[in-house]
Amino acid sequence: MICLEKKEKKNIFVITGGPSVGKTALLNGLRARGCICFDEVARQIINEQLKVGGDIVPWIKLDLFNQHVLVRMLEQFSSATSEPHFFDRGLPDNVGYLRLGNAPLRPELKEALELHRYNKKVFFLEPWKEIYINDAVRKEPFEFALKISDHIKNAYLEFGYDVVPVPKVSVEERVEFVLDNVKRFNKKK
Numbered sequence: 001m002i003c004l005e006k007k008e009k010k011n012i013f014v015i016t017g018g019p020s021v022g023k024t025a026l027l028n029g030l031r032a033r034g035c036i037c038f039d040e041v042a043r044q045i046i047n048e049q050l051k052v053g054g055d056i057v058p059w060i061k062l063d064l065f066n067q068h069v070l071v072r073m074l075e076q077f078s079s080a081t082s083e084p085h086f087f088d089r090g091l092p093d094n095v096g097y098l099r100l101g102n103a104p105l106r107p108e109l110k111e112a113l114e115l116h117r118y119n120k121k122v123f124f125l126e127p128w129k130e131i132y133i134n135d136a137v138r139k140e141p142f143e144f145a146l147k148i149s150d151h152i153k154n155a156y157l158e159f160g161y162d163v164v165p166v167p168k169v170s171v172e173e174r175v176e177f178v179l180d181n182v183k184r185f186n187k188k189k
Helices: 023-033 043-050 061-079 091-100 107-115 142-158 171-187
Strands: 014-015 037-038 085-088 121-125 162-166
Touching: 014 023, 014 142, 014 171, 023 037, 023 085, 023 121, 023 142, 023 171, 043 061, 061 091, 061 107, 091 107, 091 142, 121 171, 142 162, 162 171
Parallel strands: 014 085, 014 121, 037 085, 121 162
Antiparallel strands: none
């Protein structure tokens, strides 16, 4: 499942933050501009489980759910080519959710965090009450978004990433902000 060789893919940019902060809208905006984007694995698994009446969801079996998320995230990572890619969440997000749920960090997750590295700059969307909505997958109140946001940010910092706050502006302005920063990061190489 996990390779034993450290792989750093500076061309993978993570878009992260708590729930309902505009990650999907930002990724759709990037996609509309021709960027390669990967959707959130956790949400895909939750939707699949809800469709079949399964119980591998974070509010029932957080640890098992996280194991499934890890496998798919590593598949996403491995499928990235040399062009810039944008991921809806990265491996440190798992750490944030597990810590908030008081669940252990399994050795395979720790190993994956060490061996599979994204671009050091991670785009972080802060909680934004004015756009926060609930749906079939996102059932938690806004207060949960505040807590998980802190856990996610701290996980990225702990694992050596630089958190780049994305301003609370229109989707198009967020797209421009991200693309301008990617160009600037690439010039520094």
